[in-house]
Amino acid sequence: MSIDLDILNRILPSVQRPARYTGGEWNSIVKNWDEIPTRVALAFPDIYDLGMSNLGLFVLYDILNQQPDMLAERVFLPWTDMDAAMRRAGLPLYSLESKRPLRDFDILGISLPYEQLYSNTLSLLDLADLPLLSAARDERHPLVIAGGHATYNPEPMSDFIDLFVIGEGEEIIVEIAQAFHRLRDRPREEQLRALARIQGVYVPRFYDVDYEPDGTIARVRPTVEGAQFPVTKRIVPVLPPPPTRFILPFVRVTHDRAVIEIQRGCTRGCRFCHAGIVTRPVRERPLQEVLDAVDAAIHDTGYEEIGLLSLSSSDYSDAQALVTAISERYKDQNLSISLPSLRIESFSVDLADALKEGRRTGFTFAPEAATEKMRRVINKYVPTQQVLDTAHDVFERGWRTIKLYFMIGHPSETLDDVQAIVELARAVLAQGRRVHGKAAQVNVSAGTFVPKPHTPFQWVPLDTLDNVEAKQALLKRGLRCKGLKLSWPDPQETRLEALLSRGDRRLGRVIHRAWQLGARFDAWDEYFKPDAWWTAMDEAGLGLDAFIHRARPIDETFPWDHIDVAVRKDFLIEDYLMSQRGETRADCREGCFACGVLSTFAGVRSETPAEAWACPPVKPKGRHAA
Amino acid sequence: MNEEHQRLRIIFAKGENLRYISHLDLARAWERTLRRAGIPLAYSQGYHPHPKLVFAGALPVGCTGAAEVLDVILTQPMPPRRVLRGLAHRLPDGLTMVDATPVYRRAPALPTLLYGADYEIAIETRLSVEDARSQCQALLARDAISRKFRGKSYDLRPRIDDLKVDRVNHSYLLVQMDLAAGERGTARPEEVLDELGWAEWLYRCHRRRLRFAFDKS
Numbered sequence: 001m002s003i004d005l006d007i008l009n010r011i012l013p014s015v016q017r018p019a020r021y022t023g024g025e026w027n028s029i030v031k032n033w034d035e036i037p038t039r040v041a042l043a044f045p046d047i048y049d050l051g052m053s054n055l056g057l058f059v060l061y062d063i064l065n066q067q068p069d070m071l072a073e074r075v076f077l078p079w080t081d082m083d084a085a086m087r088r089a090g091l092p093l094y095s096l097e098s099k100r101p102l103r104d105f106d107i108l109g110i111s112l113p114y115e116q117l118y119s120n121t122l123s124l125l126d127l128a129d130l131p132l133l134s135a136a137r138d139e140r141h142p143l144v145i146a147g148g149h150a151t152y153n154p155e156p157m158s159d160f161i162d163l164f165v166i167g168e169g170e171e172i173i174v175e176i177a178q179a180f181h182r183l184r185d186r187p188r189e190e191q192l193r194a195l196a197r198i199q200g201v202y203v204p205r206f207y208d209v210d211y212e213p214d215g216t217i218a219r220v221r222p223t224v225e226g227a228q229f230p231v232t233k234r235i236v237p238v239l240p241p242p243p244t245r246f247i248l249p250f251v252r253v254t255h256d257r258a259v260i261e262i263q264r265g266c267t268r269g270c271r272f273c274h275a276g277i278v279t280r281p282v283r284e285r286p287l288q289e290v291l292d293a294v295d296a297a298i299h300d301t302g303y304e305e306i307g308l309l310s311l312s313s314s315d316y317s318d319a320q321a322l323v324t325a326i327s328e329r330y331k332d333q334n335l336s337i338s339l340p341s342l343r344i345e346s347f348s349v350d351l352a353d354a355l356k357e358g359r360r361t362g363f364t365f366a367p368e369a370a371t372e373k374m375r376r377v378i379n380k381y382v383p384t385q386q387v388l389d390t391a392h393d394v395f396e397r398g399w400r401t402i403k404l405y406f407m408i409g410h411p412s413e414t415l416d417d418v419q420a421i422v423e424l425a426r427a428v429l430a431q432g433r434r435v436h437g438k439a440a441q442v443n444v445s446a447g448t449f450v451p452k453p454h455t456p457f458q459w460v461p462l463d464t465l466d467n468v469e470a471k472q473a474l475l476k477r478g479l480r481c482k483g484l485k486l487s488w489p490d491p492q493e494t495r496l497e498a499l500l501s502r503g504d505r506r507l508g509r510v511i512h513r514a515w516q517l518g519a520r521f522d523a524w525d526e527y528f529k530p531d532a533w534w535t536a537m538d539e540a541g542l543g544l545d546a547f548i549h550r551a552r553p554i555d556e557t558f559p560w561d562h563i564d565v566a567v568r569k570d571f572l573i574e575d576y577l578m579s580q581r582g583e584t585r586a587d588c589r590e591g592c593f594a595c596g597v598l599s600t601f602a603g604v605r606s607e608t609p610a611e612a613w614a615c616p617p618v619k620p621k622g623r624h625a626a
Numbered sequence: 627m628n629e630e631h632q633r634l635r636i637i638f639a640k641g642e643n644l645r646y647i648s649h650l651d652l653a654r655a656w657e658r659t660l661r662r663a664g665i666p667l668a669y670s671q672g673y674h675p676h677p678k679l680v681f682a683g684a685l686p687v688g689c690t691g692a693a694e695v696l697d698v699i700l701t702q703p704m705p706p707r708r709v710l711r712g713l714a715h716r717l718p719d720g721l722t723m724v725d726a727t728p729v730y731r732r733a734p735a736l737p738t739l740l741y742g743a744d745y746e747i748a749i750e751t752r753l754s755v756e757d758a759r760s761q762c763q764a765l766l767a768r769d770a771i772s773r774k775f776r777g778k779s780y781d782l783r784p785r786i787d788d789l790k791v792d793r794v795n796h797s798y799l800l801v802q803m804d805l806a807a808g809e810r811g812t813a814r815p816e817e818v819l820d821e822l823g824w825a826e827w828l829y830r831c832h833r834r835r836l837r838f839a840f841d842k843s
Contacts, residue, residue: 302662
């Protein structure tokens with residue numbers, strides 16, 4: 001039974017942007033509830049405006065709804081005004097398609113792309129009238145599963161999630177739904193034991209964590225037969241055809257466009273980059289498949305903007321051919337096609353120019369560092385002259401705004417390195433002034449480095465609050481002039497991100513308590529409550545410093561070590577030590593460093609064609625020429 | 627690239643499913659619907675090209691509409707039948723086609739021809755029909771109804787063309803409001819309800835039709 005629609009209709013006129021809560025969008029899929037045995041709710045723990053821009057959730061929606069015996073519906077968190085109105089009216093959280101309470105679904109799949117969504121996840125469960133703790137739920141409640149980049153360290157959310165999906169979800173989601181259907185009448189414990197055998201599934205309750213007296217991790221142990229150890233991520237050997245029937249939101253959302261992933265994974269080896277490690281190996285979508293998808297997307301949606309996504313678009317083998325084909329085919333159609341994540345070089349400007357991207361948006365580059373030394377440390381080597389030459393090119397071709405991403409906060413960094421950022425930004429502006437005079441604009445975004453799990457920097461401490469504030473102050477002083485704009489994250493938000501991304505199971509109590517103290521929408525400046533978090537840490541008797549400010553010895557066991565992203569710890573250690581010596585590594589397309597992906601997935605690799613992966617091919621074992 | 631070849635007048639209904647979308651949302655939904663239907667919409671030139679869609683009048687958020695009017699400029703002429711066929715199965719839930727007709731390209735812009743808007747407002751109240759009707763008569767009998775909007779004073783009375791009430795059931799009354807729209811000045815249903823003291827009882831708002839200057843002859 002759907003929720004009481006009359007009550008919903010009474011509330012809607014009183015909240016902001018009521019169309020967030022009504023569904024009915026073009027391409028949304030409403031199946032016949034009574035005729036479909038397996039029902040999955042896919043949730044993004046933030047509001048519609050953000051969740052609708054999440055491609056991962058949509059990929060799963062598309063795949064599940066293609067199964068004749070399954071349905072998938074969307075759930076987003078209501079904004080605070082709607083949350084209050086729903087609670088007052090006694091309305092539980094419901095899905096957009098059939099307006100059914102979340103409680104009625106078999107499986108609740110929660111997308112967790114970043115850690116600041118953790119407190120919202122508790123709000124989601126609470127508003128759905130579900131017990132927050134996995135241990136307090138059973139077969140009468142939906143199975144609560146989670147996936148997404150934050151789940152590569154699943155430990156902090158272990159108390160609340162029944163099952164984590166480690167890795168890519170396209171195949172595993174159907175396997176889990178099918179297995180669940182076979183087990184739907186079994187007790188929850190039995191369901192989880194069976195599901196735990198699916199490769200890539202991590203069920204936290206089947207593992208125990210032993211601690212050393214000093215609070216570090218001694219070991220993680222599986223306690224149940226069949227629980228994988230380590231849990232190796234799932235990958236799809238070849239990217240399946242991309243979804244094209246995007247749901248068209250009525251209201252304005254953050255990224256309101258069709259999105260086609262042109263390639264997954266990255267070979268550049270930037271040491272701070274979590275995504276570049278966990279999404280390996282590189283698999284490109286064939287050019288024709290991308291072109292067909294763009295065509296289908298326009299036809300299925302009517303979107304005026306299409307984004308072609310990857311971690312490093314310049315590395316896509318057919319980048320030039322892609323751009324040429326697209327600009328030719330759609331030249332008279334008032335379409336905006338964007339290809340972001342380009343390298344800092346003239347060729348990128350050629351590509352962007354060919355796409356006839358409006359000059360109204362800025363051109364974005366991510367140099368990250370501004371000195372030789374720091375470039376070598378992070379392994380993202382773009383010489384200053386190259387940045388300036390490319391900037392010059394961009395301005396010459398008509399763009400007036402350049403956006404630059406920098407990163408501060410690595411422990412090897414000194415104030416001189418930060419000063420160099422100021423100087424580089426000013427030099428880029430000077431280039432712009434030469435061409436556009438006062439109309440030139442340089443927007444600098446200075447992120448704060450967080451040492452992420454599964455990267456070569458996972459042994460590195462987070463910069464202290466004092467250091468970060470001093471560096472940010474330096475940037476603010478140096479970049480305070482016409483034509484320059486600086487944005488920077490709240491250092492407290494960075495500390496929270498670091499805590500949650502590097503934490504272990506003991507943080508479950510902290511997350512719960514912080515939520516009780518009012519932590520919500522942590523990614524939103526106006527809602528972020530650092531005091532709720534630090535109070536929760538105090539109450540749990542846990543010190544923030546130990547989690548985030550401690551440099552880790554090479555032999556320390558991390559809370560996420562039992563999650564295998566296929567890149568060997570030895571490889572990361574080697575890369576970490578190289579960074580300390582200022583040594584760089586080349587793009588591994590030029591020569592494989594045996595990071596571990598190939599050996600983990602040798603069997604899978606041997607069954608794919610050579611050009612399907614950027615990793616070298618592996619000959620099938622035991623097969624001989626006929 | 628974007629020469630104008632045809633002006634097409636589309637009459638459509640905005641239904642229950644779209645009640646809460648804003649006018650801008652609706653305009654965007656139309657642009658995308660036309661695009662996926664392969665209907666060759668013309669765009670303006672310049673830095674921010676926008677599609678040449680002109681609505682007669684914005685429908686307030688929270689209202690449905692039975693016969694809303696929109697002019698679109700196409701880069702190629704297209705017989706209305708083809709337009710209707712293209713749009714069939716491509717309209718989002720809640721958007722229904724009523725008609726499509728070619729219109730003389732150089733005719734005056736649609737908003738300048740807008741004359742009136744007729745609403746059907748359901749209010750939730752135990753007030754008797756007789757009492758409701760006499761309150762309406764009292765309002766219509768006034769020489770002037772002065773109000774302020776964004777600091778400017780104006781008289782609402784000449785903007786109310788007609789006001790009638792019927793009972794639906796013991797909980798709801800149906801108020802028919804025929805109001806001025808466009809260059810005569812626009813009256814909004816909430817203002818009329820406000821003058822009657824019925825603003826709190828608003829349950830549903832529906833626009834039955836728009837009236838145009840060319841209707842009068």
